[in-house]
Amino acid sequence: MKFDDDERILWRPRGAPRLKRFYTEVLAAALSRIREGVTDAVVPVGPALRISVELILREAMRDVARRVALFPTELFSLEWRDLERILREVFEGLGFGTELTRSSQDGGFDLALSCRVDERELTYLVEVKHWKTSKPGRRIYSDFVDVVVSNGASKGLLISTSGFGSKLLHGRVEVDRQLVRLGAADKVVELCQLYVRKEFGLWEQGLMLPTLLWNGTN
Structure with missing residues (x-):
């Protein structure tokens, strides 16, 4: 037959023969679709919003x-x-406006969050420390307090998945505590769980974004 010499036909013991598709051809077709902004997603990607890394x-x-x-241990x-x-x-899925800073020029914070409460635009800064063993001390905390103040933010959240030293937890003055709250690994897990709950529609009506941000923090 026409394609036999090229081994294009897959002859099976039972059923009709099938035309083979070679990997290089499938890959080339996929790349062509990506360049044209075409996907198999439910929402098609048009020319103005092409697939990107x-x-x-x-x-x-x-x-x-x-x-x-x-699986929180992950x-x-x-x-x-x-x-x-x-x-x-x-945070974006929960309803905050978000801005992720560049790692080399973060200005002392990793995320800027925004939300509107009672016709007021509020801004919160988030600094994340994901260390294996060390725990942030007083200096890191004080530096972040200064960052929150200098940026005119409403408040700050310092997250450390390794926790915080006892001296920091018990040595803060009240004015600093009102400016910056502390969240450990369980706070990250809680936020992820809230995110999933909202995806499934299991969301407490009337829940204020600042409330969920500060729940479970010190």
């Missing part, structure tokens, strides 16, 4: 957030920059 990474971070919500297998990206997706 950033979009792929952001969707992957959402999947990881769901994984952490179900949190400690993440790299520090990935955790920042995951929290960006989580």
Whole structure:
């Protein structure tokens, strides 16, 4: 037959023969579709919003957030920059406006969050420390308090998955405590779980974004 010499036909013991598709041809077709901004997603991607590495990474971070919500110990297998990206997706999914800073020029914070409460635009800064053993001390905390003040933010959240030293927890003055709250690994897990709950529509009506941000913090 026409394609036999090229071994294009797959002859099977039973059933009709099938035309083979070679890997290089499938790959070339896939690359062509990507360049044209065509995907198999439910929402088609048009010329103005083509597939990019950033979009792929952001969707992957959402999947990881769901994984952490179900299996909290997976949190400690993440790299520090990935955790920042995951929290960006989580906060955005919860309803905050989000801005992820560049790792080399973060200005003393990793995420800027915004929300509107009672006709007021509020801004919160988030600094993430994802260390294996060390715990942030008084100096890191004080520096972050200064960052929150200098940026005119409403408040700050310092997250440390390794926890905080007892001297820091018990040595803060009240004015600093009102400016910066502390959240440990369980706060990250809680945020991921809230993110999943909202995805499934299990959301407490009337829940204020600042409330969920500060719940479970010190």
